[in-house]
Amino acid sequence: MISLFIGRLIVLCAKRASLVVALFMLLAATSVWVSYNHLGVTTDTDKMLSDKLAWKKRSDMMGKLFPQKDNLLVAVIEADLPEEGRATARALADRLSGDHDHFNYIRLPDDNAYLNRNGLMFLDQKALAKVLDDTVAAQPFLGALAADPSARGLFDSLGLIAEGVKRGQANMAGFQAPLNGFANSLEAAANGHPEFLSWQQLLAGNLTDLAGRYQFVMTQPKLDYGSFQPGGAASDAIRAAAKDLEFVKTGHAHVYLTGDVQISDEEFATVADGMVAGLLGSLALVILWLTLAVHTWRVIVPIVITLITGLLLTTGFAAVAVGTLNLISVAFAILFVGIAVDFAIQFSVRLRGQQPTQTGEAGLEEALFKTGEETGHQILVAALATAAGFLAFTPTAFLGVAELGLIAGIGMLVAFVCTILLLPALLRLFRPSIDHARTGYVFMKPVDRMIRHWRKPLLAIFAVVAVAGIVLIPSLKFDGDPLHTKDPKSEGMRTLHLLMSNPVSSPYSAEYLAPNLDAAKAMADKAGKLPGVHDAMWLGSYVPEDQDTKLALIQDAAQILIPGLAVQNTQAAPDAAAVKASAASAATALSGILNDLAPTDPLRRIQAALAKLATAPDELAMQTNDALVRFLPMQLDTLKDVLSAQPVTLKDVPDVIKRDYLLPDGRALVEIHPSGLMSKPGALHTFVKTVRPLSPEMAGSAVDIVESAKTIVGAFKTAAISAIIMIAIILLFALRKVLDMGLVLAPLLLSALMTVILIRVVPETLNFANIIALPLLLGVGVSFNIYFVMNWRAGVQYPLASPTARAVLFSALTTGTAFGSLALSHHPGTASMGRLLLLSLGCTLLATLVFIPALLPKRSIDQE
Numbered sequence: 001m002i003s004l005f006i007g008r009l010i011v012l013c014a015k016r017a018s019l020v021v022a023l024f025m026l027l028a029a030t031s032v033w034v035s036y037n038h039l040g041v042t043t044d045t046d047k048m049l050s051d052k053l054a055w056k057k058r059s060d061m062m063g064k065l066f067p068q069k070d071n072l073l074v075a076v077i078e079a080d081l082p083e084e085g086r087a088t089a090r091a092l093a094d095r096l097s098g099d100h101d102h103f104n105y106i107r108l109p110d111d112n113a114y115l116n117r118n119g120l121m122f123l124d125q126k127a128l129a130k131v132l133d134d135t136v137a138a139q140p141f142l143g144a145l146a147a148d149p150s151a152r153g154l155f156d157s158l159g160l161i162a163e164g165v166k167r168g169q170a171n172m173a174g175f176q177a178p179l180n181g182f183a184n185s186l187e188a189a190a191n192g193h194p195e196f197l198s199w200q201q202l203l204a205g206n207l208t209d210l211a212g213r214y215q216f217v218m219t220q221p222k223l224d225y226g227s228f229q230p231g232g233a234a235s236d237a238i239r240a241a242a243k244d245l246e247f248v249k250t251g252h253a254h255v256y257l258t259g260d261v262q263i264s265d266e267e268f269a270t271v272a273d274g275m276v277a278g279l280l281g282s283l284a285l286v287i288l289w290l291t292l293a294v295h296t297w298r299v300i301v302p303i304v305i306t307l308i309t310g311l312l313l314t315t316g317f318a319a320v321a322v323g324t325l326n327l328i329s330v331a332f333a334i335l336f337v338g339i340a341v342d343f344a345i346q347f348s349v350r351l352r353g354q355q356p357t358q359t360g361e362a363g364l365e366e367a368l369f370k371t372g373e374e375t376g377h378q379i380l381v382a383a384l385a386t387a388a389g390f391l392a393f394t395p396t397a398f399l400g401v402a403e404l405g406l407i408a409g410i411g412m413l414v415a416f417v418c419t420i421l422l423l424p425a426l427l428r429l430f431r432p433s434i435d436h437a438r439t440g441y442v443f444m445k446p447v448d449r450m451i452r453h454w455r456k457p458l459l460a461i462f463a464v465v466a467v468a469g470i471v472l473i474p475s476l477k478f479d480g481d482p483l484h485t486k487d488p489k490s491e492g493m494r495t496l497h498l499l500m501s502n503p504v505s506s507p508y509s510a511e512y513l514a515p516n517l518d519a520a521k522a523m524a525d526k527a528g529k530l531p532g533v534h535d536a537m538w539l540g541s542y543v544p545e546d547q548d549t550k551l552a553l554i555q556d557a558a559q560i561l562i563p564g565l566a567v568q569n570t571q572a573a574p575d576a577a578a579v580k581a582s583a584a585s586a587a588t589a590l591s592g593i594l595n596d597l598a599p600t601d602p603l604r605r606i607q608a609a610l611a612k613l614a615t616a617p618d619e620l621a622m623q624t625n626d627a628l629v630r631f632l633p634m635q636l637d638t639l640k641d642v643l644s645a646q647p648v649t650l651k652d653v654p655d656v657i658k659r660d661y662l663l664p665d666g667r668a669l670v671e672i673h674p675s676g677l678m679s680k681p682g683a684l685h686t687f688v689k690t691v692r693p694l695s696p697e698m699a700g701s702a703v704d705i706v707e708s709a710k711t712i713v714g715a716f717k718t719a720a721i722s723a724i725i726m727i728a729i730i731l732l733f734a735l736r737k738v739l740d741m742g743l744v745l746a747p748l749l750l751s752a753l754m755t756v757i758l759i760r761v762v763p764e765t766l767n768f769a770n771i772i773a774l775p776l777l778l779g780v781g782v783s784f785n786i787y788f789v790m791n792w793r794a795g796v797q798y799p800l801a802s803p804t805a806r807a808v809l810f811s812a813l814t815t816g817t818a819f820g821s822l823a824l825s826h827h828p829g830t831a832s833m834g835r836l837l838l839l840s841l842g843c844t845l846l847a848t849l850v851f852i853p854a855l856l857p858k859r860s861i862d863q864e
Helices: 001-015 019-039 056-065 080-094 111-119 125-137 139-147 151-167 171-188 201-213 230-244 260-272 277-295 297-321 331-350 360-391 399-430 440-454 454-476 491-499 516-529 549-567 575-593 602-613 618-629 632-642 684-692 701-735 738-760 770-793 803-823 827-857
Strands: 073-079 103-107 213-223 253-258 511-516 533-537 666-675
Touching: 001 019, 001 399, 019 297, 019 360, 019 399, 019 533, 056 511, 056 602, 056 701, 073 230, 073 260, 073 277, 073 491, 080 103, 080 201, 080 213, 080 230, 080 253, 111 632, 125 549, 125 770, 139 151, 139 549, 139 575, 139 632, 151 575, 151 602, 151 618, 171 201, 171 602, 171 618, 201 632, 213 230, 213 738, 230 253, 253 260, 253 491, 277 297, 277 331, 277 803, 297 331, 331 360, 331 399, 331 770, 331 803, 360 399, 360 701, 360 770, 399 701, 399 770, 440 454, 440 827, 491 701, 491 738, 511 516, 511 684, 516 533, 516 666, 516 684, 533 684, 549 632, 575 602, 575 738, 602 618, 618 632, 666 684, 684 701, 701 738, 701 770, 738 770, 738 827, 770 803, 770 827, 803 827
Parallel strands: none
Antiparallel strands: 073 213, 073 253, 103 213, 511 666, 533 666
């Protein structure tokens, strides 16, 4: 009954071809208008999971309570010297601070008066005592430099060292590292290439490593959500400001951008990169496959128009139903084309295989009727089953695939309608010849016979493969880290990888919101003792411990050092003659002690360099003066500042830090940072498993990633079971026999298990992007399988030699071409999606073309 109805409906549309085409064009134009005005795309992976999840609610709450930590664009400064990095960061922040058009705020998180003054007190007592002892030992040297902060003062001080060595009053054992630093700089200057000297490294030694290699300028840009790259204008502003900075221009400092804004902007650019070329190449190949399938442009053009129209209508539905596509639901276009083309090819190939008794338009109408009667109900069942498979994902908490399921599910129904109504109308208008009927591949009949002959061994082999797939299912791992689907070569990701080795700057952490500061301290103390935890930061972490003991040490050193550093009137800057004279005097003084020095003593190198500088051109002498003492005043000021430290309490912590850890209502944040590299497999799960027992209210990026992975895997399990049940019900209703239903589902399950095996063998990691291969596997697999089983029911003897097999093959080629364009994407997530789709398509094709012919029960009409 339904077959007859579809056949008549197809003929009716063909007779009213102009009206039908005009109506579909009007609907397509309306969809284009709706899509243009109401459809958007977001790269925010945070939007792919339901806000109703408990862990997601906690995460969103943290974002609302501490909005200054979200939507960040971070400039990371890497410089040859620490002073160059700090000077560059300060200059960049100063330039950006007045740009209120692009930024909400600008911060230097590691550079403020409070942290600079109290920096020494954050050292442990042993390290503090050593640095103070070394500094006190250098007091005469520092005093001389404070009085004359120039190369002249430096050279005179080196001459004093020579006098001390000569009298046996100078123990230089603890000063080898600074002296080697002086020697390197002096030799470079003497050779005509003066280099800046880092006084911070000379005086602080290894302690400079504690602050890390990088300086940060933290910004929160004003985002333009009307742009495909909302933070693009702010990024351009930072780059424009940075390129004119002194040390950036000289190449001594480099400014890189990272942060969630930068990474999201780059992700869209990476996804779009090569997309046009890929689509054009894919379209060319699709047209080639269509040509080989139907052999005439009079059928190819209607198929292409039907696909485009259906895609436009589905996009219009997406604009109305969803509004904003995410990185997963945006793939609905690929899924639509990949499956809808199967409907069109099946119809067209079957049409070309008809042998009407009439000619001309009457013959075409007869062929259309027979095709609709023979194929229409098969396409309908395939469309309904495929739609059910997609729609099963709609109720899940994984919104990315839920939206994809809704759009693709409705899209399958749209594809069916377009295939049954629009395609016949277009075929009537284009009037393809049906005088030369095309059938299937006759040469495949021996293969059909061979499969039937070796039926039992083949089924045994497939049974072993299925068991292997079942065994491997528990070993499948889902990588829930969205960073792993992004382009590692992009600036934002390359910069982020530089920071991951430092737990404090790593993007992974766990967060706990305590009811008050006392509870925050208790939580931090507990967390800090756990294995795998690097530290637990709370507001009190910015108040040094053991202040009485440390301040006593600092004050003792200050009494010795401050009088020499507090110079009221420094000497005037020297001229070239004074610099060279001082160099000559120091070289002479050092030459008198050379016999007392070890062969590797840096004072030997210093003496030789000074002697050479004493006769250098005036210009080189002044350049050397500028390079050697450029950062000396800054370091002397820093030294005086840290020696003036006073007792501090929580009240003294500046508001800019306090806002990150304390809310107005008294609730306090604890940030727990993991130790080790969290990009290693299983590291995040281990860390979260360690900290979760501390509180069920734990949040943070590490918790979000682990929980999202659990949510996604759970959603797919539920949806997969629901999809199979729904498909089974549809098949049972359409086929009326449990055996026939099983014949469709068995290859579907086998192809899924074969895909599992390939995922493990290749290997391919499941992630946010490529996991859509599962719903596609259901969609394509159901379509292919239904055609073969229904043909078997209709008495077809040679399935591989039939027009259906021909149509399935070219449908797979066109679909595979679309997936192949994804696999070649520069975006890792998109590329992994394409690869896994190709793997699943290959498994589906093998199950359809080999397993089903072997599985189908023998009938009396079949031959061995």
